Amino acid sequence: MNNLAAVNEHVDLDAIDQGVIALLREDGRMPYRSIARELGVTEATVRARVKRLEESNTMRVVAVTDTQAAGFDLLLAVGVQVEGRAPEAVAQDLARIEEVFSVNVVVGTHDVEILVMARDPGSLKTLLADTLGSIPGVRRLTPALAIDVLKNQPDWVPFHDA
Known part of the structure; x- marks a missing residue:
């Protein structure tokens, strides 16, 4: 097959x-x-x-990194407003950044939404100001720091009984 x-x-x-x-x-x-x-x-x-x-792509066995064990203590959802470039092009650039682990082109207040991890406040400042802010087409970043993660289920997939 x-x-x-x-x-x-x-x-x-x-x-x-x-x-x-x-x-x-x-x-x-x-x-x-x-x-x-x-x-x-x-x-x-x-x-x-x-x-x-x-x-059949019904199941995959994969390793999932424990982000806190890897030294990433800060989790942020970041809304990205795009100007002068296609949101998809900006999203592709964002997806190449190591600290960015989820990228979605969306409809709403933002053009792209990302989830990022940072080790500490200093690395967060560098990530937001220097790395994310320097990508061509990024007009505005709207970060929201997670203060309490109630659910983080990276292995979730829809699974229905036969």
């Missing part, structure tokens, strides 16, 4: 698929043997299910 066909393939999830996904959500490095034992199936079955789920 070529990659294009795999991307467009719809996969109906049965109880085994859902069990594999649930266990890998708890521990993405869980051995297939342990998954098989938990679900009462063979290791070969688990291996085949994971392969099918990954090839």
